[in-house]
Amino acid sequence: MKVLFFGPNGSGKGTQGAIVKNRLNIPHIETGVIFRENIQKGTSLGKEAKGYIDRGELVPDSITIPMILDRIKKDDCKNGWLLDGFPRNLTQAQELDRSLKKEGITLDIVIEMVLPRQTAKERIMGRRLCENDNNHPNNIFIDAIKPDGDKCRICGGGLKARSDDQDEAAIDKRHDIYYDTKTGTMAAVNYYKNLSATNNGVPKVIELDGRPGVKEVSEHLIAKLI
Ligand code: AMP
Secondary structure: OOOEEEOOOOHHHHHHHHHHHHHEEEEEEHHHHHHHHHHOOOOOOHHHHHHHHHOOOOHHHHHHHHHHHHHOOOOOOOOEEEEOOOOOOHHHHHHHHHHHHOOOOOOOOOEEOOOOHHHHHHHHHHEEEEOOOOOOOHHHHHHHHHHEEOOOOOOOEEEEEOHOOOOOOHHHHHHHHHHHOOOOOHHHHHHHHHHHHOOOOOOEEEEOOOOOOOOHHHHHHHHHHH
16 A cells, blocks of 8 residues: 655644554655654765754755655565655655656555644644654643653653754744645645546545544544545
């Protein structure tokens, strides 16, 4: 199963993505996580990406597109993948589509988490990262995933906030890119919606209201996935 997961930063996409990953038993490939791991390890990719990420800008397509197209060719992706954070603009969507067509691969599902911009912004500012595992969801403003004091609610590990999550200008910039219907992420979402409409519903597009709590959203998601 090949799945794309869209949603504004702060929509709970990472949390729900982890659920889809377990349910479908496919790797959850998060562009932002790949960049942050590279920054942590001090790789040349990390050094190149850091400035863009700190400002809330997109890392250039010339770096991001080959990185992801190579990643989904790895052995663990043979039975499918869940892409989260890619594509993030129209060019990336078109390039992914072109590459999949060339390889004879069909995209099965596109999930779009829908959330008002202001709600997404508040959620971002409450988000905390687990030092042991970035996929452990913690948010000081969301009851269902509130940390245990100042520790990760899943493993008790230390928590930290992402610097780009505490910078309002960087958050606004990321949301400007997401909600941009001309060339930004919403243009990519609409690209797949048009594709689906003109191709007998393939890929299947699942729209998901991101406003309810984590459990309710995941129940809706799983019901629509199967
Ligand atoms: P995220 O963890 O998804 O919020 O991503 C963090 C940052 O990584 C973004 O603000 C961008 O700077 C960068 N990034 C993530 N995905 C992409 C992408 N598909 N294209 C370019 N930059 C990206």
